[in-house]
Amino acid sequence: MTDNTPRNSLTLLGLGDMGTALARTWLAAGHRITVWNRTAAKAEALAAEGADVATSPAEAVAASRLVVLCLLDDASIGSALQGVDLTGKDLVNLTTGTPAEGRARAAWAEERGARFVDGGIMATPTMIGVPEAGGYVFYSGSRALFDTHRAALEVPAGARFVGEDPGHAALHDVALLSAMYGLFAGISHAYALIDGEDIAPKDLAPLLSEWLGAMGFFVGSTAERLTSRDFTTGVVSSLAMQVAATGTLLRTAEEQRVSPELISPYLELMRRRLTADPAAHGGEDTAGAITLLKR
Structure with a gap:
């Protein structure tokens, strides 16, 4: 297949909040964009800004070698591209999905003659096209595809390639988001404890930020312990003491009439690690409890 499309052209399928933000950023950077959305009305504003609007996924895919997918879910990809000729196309999937879905979709694309890269967007729509906001996208899959289109992919947000396993972008994405929600849970519990007391949330806020920042060392130290499997050297606060x-x-949660549901799972995990063998695990760092999470 001969590729006669301009090097700065690309196709975008999906014009939700994120897709629209991506399209506008590429347009502002001078890229020629062909867009398609199941609800055609969402493309009208972009047409006025210079985007070419396709009437079908097949028409949109035919317009560019680089095809970016930003749809509702993995099932939407299969539905939109059913029967579409993907031979020689470079598919970049920015649809939120799981590692297994990324791997399966990569195999699906390869069977249809296309190269494939999966992506995990670490940004909100308002961060797209705003470098100082710090947003970026994880990419994994075909390194050749990523290298070919890296300049275009870096226009909306930073691009971080995390390996040729197509599932690793989603895995990095979900790992970071999971840590984020765990952090949110602890912060929510802290605010619940003071609710109704003569302590203003705005007064607790800087103390929370300062304390959580000080505890940031746990990220690196845990990585080292999981790598070495040494949970005892240099322990400052032992598992026995923390339990x-x-x-x-x-x-305190009971006294404050606050449910412990946001913190009790982690506390219980530490207790299980300790009670399994107090002599062996009592002097460990809490990172050892992570080993209980694998099934």
């Missing part, structure tokens, strides 16, 4: 202290956290 003993959890009673205070739970009694």
Whole structure:
């Protein structure tokens, strides 16, 4: 197949909030964009800004070698591209999905003669096209595809290639988001404890930020311990001591009439690690409890 499309052209399928933000950023950078959306009315504003609007996924895909997917879910990809000729196309999937879906979709694309890269967007729509906002996208899959189109992919947000396993972009994405929600859970519990007390949330806020920043060392130290499998060297606050202290956290929650549901799973995980073998695990760092999560 001969590719006669301009090097700065691309196709975008999906014009939700994120897709629209991506399209506008590429347009502003001078790229020729062909867009398609199941609800055609969403493309009208972009047409006025210079986008070419396709009437079908097949027409949109035919317009460019680089085809970016930003649809609702993985099933939407299969539905939109059913029967569409993908021979010689470079598919970049920015649809939120799981690692398994990324791997399966990569195999699906290869069977149809296309190269494939999966992506995980670490940004909100308002961060797209705003470099100082710090947003970026994880990419994994075909390194050749990524290298070919890297300049275009870096226009909306930073581009970080995390390996040729197509599932690794989604895995990185979900790992970071999971940590984020765990952080949000702890912050929510802290605010619930002071609710109704003579402590203003705005006064607790800087203390929370300062304390959580100080605890950031746990990210790196845990990585080192999981790599070495040494959970005992240089321990400052042992598992036995921390488990003993959890009673205070739970009694305080009860006194404040606050459900412990946001913190109790982690406290219980530490307790399980300790009670399995107090002599072996009592002097460990809490990172050892992570080993109990694998099924």
